[in-house]
Amino acid sequence: MYKKLSPDVIFSVRRVTNLIGLRMKMKEKFLNAVDMHQGIIHKILSVYTHNEEERKDLLQEIMLQLWNSFPSFSERSAFSTWMFKVALNTALLHKRKKRNETHAREVIAENLSSQMGIDKKDIIISLYMAIDQLGPIDKAIALLYLEQKNYQEIEEIMGMNKNNVGVRISRIKEKIKKIFEYEQQF
Amino acid sequence: MNSNSENKDKDILKIWAKAGKTLNSQQQLNKEKMETLLSKTSTEFSSGIKRLLKADAIFKVVMIFGFITIAAFNLNNLFVLGTSLVCIILGAMTIKQNRILIEGLNELAEYKGNIRSFLEKDIMYYKRNIFRHPFTLTISVFLFYVLGSMVYYEIKYDTIRPIQDLEDGVVVLFLIFSTLFSFVIYYPYFTSRIDYLQKLLNDIDHADLINNHIKDNKIKKRKKIIITSILIILGVLALTTLIIAIF
Numbered sequence: 001m002y003k004k005l006s007p008d009v010i011f012s013v014r015r016v017t018n019l020i021g022l023r024m025k026m027k028e029k030f031l032n033a034v035d036m037h038q039g040i041i042h043k044i045l046s047v048y049t050h051n052e053e054e055r056k057d058l059l060q061e062i063m064l065q066l067w068n069s070f071p072s073f074s075e076r077s078a079f080s081t082w083m084f085k086v087a088l089n090t091a092l093l094h095k096r097k098k099r100n101e102t103h104a105r106e107v108i109a110e111n112l113s114s115q116m117g118i119d120k121k122d123i124i125i126s127l128y129m130a131i132d133q134l135g136p137i138d139k140a141i142a143l144l145y146l147e148q149k150n151y152q153e154i155e156e157i158m159g160m161n162k163n164n165v166g167v168r169i170s171r172i173k174e175k176i177k178k179i180f181e182y183e184q185q186f
Numbered sequence: 187m188n189s190n191s192e193n194k195d196k197d198i199l200k201i202w203a204k205a206g207k208t209l210n211s212q213q214q215l216n217k218e219k220m221e222t223l224l225s226k227t228s229t230e231f232s233s234g235i236k237r238l239l240k241a242d243a244i245f246k247v248v249m250i251f252g253f254i255t256i257a258a259f260n261l262n263n264l265f266v267l268g269t270s271l272v273c274i275i276l277g278a279m280t281i282k283q284n285r286i287l288i289e290g291l292n293e294l295a296e297y298k299g300n301i302r303s304f305l306e307k308d309i310m311y312y313k314r315n316i317f318r319h320p321f322t323l324t325i326s327v328f329l330f331y332v333l334g335s336m337v338y339y340e341i342k343y344d345t346i347r348p349i350q351d352l353e354d355g356v357v358v359l360f361l362i363f364s365t366l367f368s369f370v371i372y373y374p375y376f377t378s379r380i381d382y383l384q385k386l387l388n389d390i391d392h393a394d395l396i397n398n399h400i401k402d403n404k405i406k407k408r409k410k411i412i413i414t415s416i417l418i419i420l421g422v423l424a425l426t427t428l429i430i431a432i433f
Binding site for chain 2: 031057065068089090092093123124127136137146147158164180
């Protein structure tokens with residue numbers, strides 16, 4: 001009654017289902033890894049965006065870039081290091097829209113937990129505002145330093161000259177400290 | 187003094203560590219949110235250019251069919267046959283260019299390396315194709331204008347003729363103007379991108395540079411908007427003059 005499928009057809013169907021299965025497994029693995037390290041994304045968003053709309057756009061872009069380049073992720077390096085590379089690069093190249101400086105404080109405050117005390121919130125906001133005063137590359141280096149990445153990792157992520165990393169970090173630290181103290185006065 | 191500075195460093199690191207744990211629950215990503223984000227389209231510069239190139243290639247294919255149709259209705263008119271053939275070849279050649287450019291952009295999307303190498307790769311790609319991008323997009327405007335003029339002559343005079351009088355001359359002038367206008371619009375789009383990427387790359391190399399790149403970019407954007415507006419106003423004025431002159 002039913003025509004028997006040829007071995008070629010069976011092979012192709014198996015291949016397709018295997019590929020779908022592999023893709024689903026890969027997606028699951030990807031979502032779990034991102035879920036575990038999502039703090040990195042939120043910190044990058046807080047540093048590189050200035051309003052909710054921009055935040056949503058960049059979040060979407062980072063997720064898409066991470067997913068598109070996930071097949072190229074080699075497990076020789078840590079997932080967080082690879083994630084930093086892709087997410088920072090996306091943030092650096094992302095189209096910037098109208099910047100609303102006065103709104104920046106409020107946006108950061110809204111994104112922080114409502115259970116947190118006002119004093120603590122203010123300190124965190126001041127720190128974010130201090131980082132915000134830096135240029136795009138300095139912001140990236142500051143983020144990596146604050147995430148306590150060592151010099152070698154920063155070098156690996158940024159592709160910077162070895163001698164530059166130390167000098168650059170100490171300058172950024174000084175800048176952040178100065179601006180942070182100034183910000184805290186408000 | 188030194189230990190005071192170290193303590194401040196540690197304080198900042200502690201504050202930062204806290205910042206990561208104090209995110210509003212609404213901002214937290216769950217798997218459903220992540221899946222929704224993955225189903226959306228990229229708004230990134232290269233992805234935008236890729237979509238533009240794909241749409242442009244489809245547009246060219248449509249116009250090639252248009253030229254074939256026009257030529258089919260004017261088999262005895264050597265001028266139409268010659269012009270259509272040139273336009274079809276030009277269209278086909280630039281469709282191939284579109285494909286090469288899209289492949290190049292796909293390669294850019296492969297993240298293998300560090301931020302410096304991403305930037306270098308991007309700069310190299312855009313520098314290599316600094317004329318190709320605007321050229322291939324400009325050709326579409328050129329083809330559209332030629333096809334549009336042919337259709338206009340066919341409908342108005344029932345025939346397509348080579349340049350004979352002032353009206354034909356004005357049509358040719360407008361063809362040159364619109365082609366140049368299109369190139370002038372597209373070209374800075376890519377040069378400003380290279381400038382921005384180059385500044386970021388320089389910033390990685392030179393710690394002493396003042397990081398005002400975004401501000402610079404904004405000023406350039408404003409300049410671009412002003413130039414574009416002036417060109418549009420000039421175009422509209424020229425078109426109005428032409429319409430008044432004809433009727």
